[in-house]
Amino acid sequence: MAWGVGCSPQKEELPIYLDDSQAIEARIDDALQRLTLEEKVALCHAQSKFSSPGVPRLGIPELWMNDGPFGVRGEVLYNSWENADTNNDFCTAFPALTVLAATWDPTLAARYGNALGEEARYRRKDVLLAPGLNICRTPLNGRTFEYWGEDPFLTATLAVPYIRGIQKNGVAACVKHFAVNNQEQWRDSVEVEVSDRALREIYFPAFKAAVQDGGAWALMGAYNLLRGEHCCHNDFLLNKVLKEEWGFDGAVISDWGGVHDTKEAAMNGTDIEMGTLKPYEEYYMADSMLALFRRNEVPVARLDDKVRRILRLNMRTAMNRTRPYGSLNSKEHVAVAREVAEQGIVLLKNDAGLLPIDLPKVRSIAVIGENAVRRHAGGGGAAKVKALYEVTPLEGIRARFGDTVRIDYAMGYCSDTPLEDRVVPPQYDNAKLRKEAIALAAVSDVVLFIGGLNHNRYQDSEAFDRESYQLPYGQEQLIEDIFAVNKNVVLVLVSGSPVDLCFAQKLPAIVEGWYCGSESGNALAAVLAGDVNPSGKLPFSFPRKLEDCGAHAFDAKTYPGENLKTTYTEDILVGYRWYDTKGIAPLYAFGYGLSYTKFEYGAPEIDRKTYSKDGIVHLGFDLTNVGDLAGAEVSQVYVSQPGASVMRPAKELKGFAKTYLKKGETKRVEIDLPVKEWAFWDTRTSSWVVEPGEFLIHVGASSDDIKFSVSVNVE
Numbered sequence: 001m002a003w004g005v006g007c008s009p010q011k012e013e014l015p016i017y018l019d020d021s022q023a024i025e026a027r028i029d030d031a032l033q034r035l036t037l038e039e040k041v042a043l044c045h046a047q048s049k050f051s052s053p054g055v056p057r058l059g060i061p062e063l064w065m066n067d068g069p070f071g072v073r074g075e076v077l078y079n080s081w082e083n084a085d086t087n088n089d090f091c092t093a094f095p096a097l098t099v100l101a102a103t104w105d106p107t108l109a110a111r112y113g114n115a116l117g118e119e120a121r122y123r124r125k126d127v128l129l130a131p132g133l134n135i136c137r138t139p140l141n142g143r144t145f146e147y148w149g150e151d152p153f154l155t156a157t158l159a160v161p162y163i164r165g166i167q168k169n170g171v172a173a174c175v176k177h178f179a180v181n182n183q184e185q186w187r188d189s190v191e192v193e194v195s196d197r198a199l200r201e202i203y204f205p206a207f208k209a210a211v212q213d214g215g216a217w218a219l220m221g222a223y224n225l226l227r228g229e230h231c232c233h234n235d236f237l238l239n240k241v242l243k244e245e246w247g248f249d250g251a252v253i254s255d256w257g258g259v260h261d262t263k264e265a266a267m268n269g270t271d272i273e274m275g276t277l278k279p280y281e282e283y284y285m286a287d288s289m290l291a292l293f294r295r296n297e298v299p300v301a302r303l304d305d306k307v308r309r310i311l312r313l314n315m316r317t318a319m320n321r322t323r324p325y326g327s328l329n330s331k332e333h334v335a336v337a338r339e340v341a342e343q344g345i346v347l348l349k350n351d352a353g354l355l356p357i358d359l360p361k362v363r364s365i366a367v368i369g370e371n372a373v374r375r376h377a378g379g380g381g382a383a384k385v386k387a388l389y390e391v392t393p394l395e396g397i398r399a400r401f402g403d404t405v406r407i408d409y410a411m412g413y414c415s416d417t418p419l420e421d422r423v424v425p426p427q428y429d430n431a432k433l434r435k436e437a438i439a440l441a442a443v444s445d446v447v448l449f450i451g452g453l454n455h456n457r458y459q460d461s462e463a464f465d466r467e468s469y470q471l472p473y474g475q476e477q478l479i480e481d482i483f484a485v486n487k488n489v490v491l492v493l494v495s496g497s498p499v500d501l502c503f504a505q506k507l508p509a510i511v512e513g514w515y516c517g518s519e520s521g522n523a524l525a526a527v528l529a530g531d532v533n534p535s536g537k538l539p540f541s542f543p544r545k546l547e548d549c550g551a552h553a554f555d556a557k558t559y560p561g562e563n564l565k566t567t568y569t570e571d572i573l574v575g576y577r578w579y580d581t582k583g584i585a586p587l588y589a590f591g592y593g594l595s596y597t598k599f600e601y602g603a604p605e606i607d608r609k610t611y612s613k614d615g616i617v618h619l620g621f622d623l624t625n626v627g628d629l630a631g632a633e634v635s636q637v638y639v640s641q642p643g644a645s646v647m648r649p650a651k652e653l654k655g656f657a658k659t660y661l662k663k664g665e666t667k668r669v670e671i672d673l674p675v676k677e678w679a680f681w682d683t684r685t686s687s688w689v690v691e692p693g694e695f696l697i698h699v700g701a702s703s704d705d706i707k708f709s710v711s712v713n714v715e
């Protein structure tokens with residue numbers, strides 16, 4: 001019988017643990033003392049691919065989990081990864097989290113999280129295995145598209161409302177992969193060597209915010225090792241930092257197959273083991289863990305702590321009778337997906353004003369490139385979803401422009417993947433495809449080249465890093481050849497990670513179109529047509545070449561590592577922190593993105609000159625839309641401390657605001673900057689330190705376009 005349906009006894013008969021009018025901790029105490037040792041251990045491991053058991057004897061329900069971050073993954077069979085042949089699991093494919101990050105809009109993040117939580121709840125999931133909070137250390141990481149870019153502050157600021165949005169539905173967010181899971185190559189066995197300072201300043205902050213501000217109810221360990229232990233049973237990460245220091249009261253779930261040692265898992269803070277390929281009783285945290293507790297080799301208090309956390313998770317989700325019922329594929333969900341896509345698409349280049357497409361003048365458009373017809377939501381690994389629909393770029397462009405303009409399509413290149421991934425049947429003859437595309441380009445007014453990456457192995461894909469920073473499938477040469485016959489080329493990149501765009505600098509227009517989910521084609525067409533004025537800004541830098549990036553500036557030890565060890569030699573200088581500090585100009589900087597209008601920044605004002613360490617700087621400036629169209633601008637505030645006693649990055653993001661302005665309109669932008677967030681991690685004292693002295697506050701349109709800097713004193 002389903003939990004809460006027809007099985008609840010009268011209220012007065014309820015035992016405390018089932019009585020939701022009682023305090024949750026009292027209910028946990030009550031349940032705990034009723035459980036046998038065997039029942040406790042059973043709670044700590046999977047019973048199917050995506051569920052863990054409850055306690056049937058006591059009416060404690062199972063916990064159902066599922067991926068993922070951009071939509072609720074389609075059902076798989078109970079005991080295998082094979083897709084279940086169900087048809088009630090088609091859902092909304094939301095844009096990848098990279099796109100959400102590019103919106104720089106916390107209110108959109110809240111709506112996205114809520115919509116996703118509603119879909120998860122409707123699909124009867126208790127735990128959503130999302131969001132991933134890993135930082136983009138290298139453009140090659142195959143899972144960059146699942147994350148929020150290279151900056152901890154941006155990631156944390158957006159992840160918190162997203163998590164709260166999910167959990168409003170009585171569905172737990174399970175933040176992952178804790179920690180330093182920044183490459184897919186050798187992900188199960190690579191050990192990361194990284195300083196405490198880099199952990200604290202770069203790789204931990206989003207997790208800490210997710211736990212303390214987002215109130216995340218679950219967290220997933222990472223596959224890799226840190227300091228001699230796998231992250232899924234890592235004393236430092238899980239016991240010391242997460243549970244003791246940050247006060248996490250939720251459950252730690254292993255990544256699927258991420259547990260490798262029973263004793264460590266028993267001791268080091270793992271609460272639920274998921275995903276090994278063994279029979280369930282042979283999991284590390286099943287019979288062998290039971291034996292450890294029976295022999296008293298590990299104190300039962302360790303087990304009780306796990307069980308408390310699992311019961312707490314259960315009471316917050318599966319046992320919560322007041323949670324809403326959720327909904328699937330609603331109008332609101334589609335609207336959120338569309339808005340995130342429209343707000344996240346980034347205009348990288350628009351020299352000749354080729355965009356928005358000038359309809360009366362343009363009579364014919366050549367759409368070229370495999371990604372114009374390719375659907376991506378069903379790929380990528382754990383983040384894949386069974387989208388109810390996904391509008392391809394070609395479909396979106398035809399729907400938007402088709403009546404007034406002649407639109408022809410040529411694939412141009414072929415990525416050689418299985419047939420079912422494709423809408424148009426593939427032609428494997430790349431020479432022929434290329435010839436057709438060039439011929440089409442030559443007779444069209446404008447070329448929209450829609451290429452980039454995809455979710456094939458060694459592209460934007462779980463379990464594989466990219467092998468090259470270049471565009472694959474001969475796209476560079478093809479674009480050059482097309483440009484030779486038609487100068488009006490707009491390159492639309494469909495990708496979830498930075499790619500080498502130096503070759504494309506001769507093109508008049510470039511758009512980062514991302515993986516945008518169900519509404520991909522419609523959102524892209526709206527931006528190309530100018531129905532939507534682009535306002536997305538990059539959540540990661542595009543270096544000119546791979547070696548410019550901190551993770552690739554040294555030897556192979558820094559990436560991908562040697563002898564299964566990766567050393568983070570660049571330390572805290574990740575992303576723009578590296579480029580700015582080392583004076584290396586990226587091609588497109590963190591925070592960069594153009595609009596069809598122009599904005600003017602007024603000089604910033606602050607309320608005082610001197611602040612205490614726990615003070616808050618109230619910064620204000622005027623922002624004016626001086627162009628001809630309404631639009632939105634993401635203003636960014638970076639902070640630096642030039643005279644610090646330790647090395648500090650040239651500047652670090654500490655605040656931002658997205659402002660919508662009509663043509664000619666001026667608004668006052670106000671941003672609060674708590675001084676305590678300017679601290680560095682002092683390795684001598686293992687604590688956060690705000691060092692008194694001068695700080696510079698920089699206001700800009702991107703990390704490489706600072707409009708004004710003001711100096712303040714901290715005492």
Ligand code: BGC
Nearest residue numbers: 067068129176177255256382
């Ligand atoms: C991934 C996780 C995912 C899990 C379950 C793992 O391979 O790393 O992100 O949640 O599988 O699908």
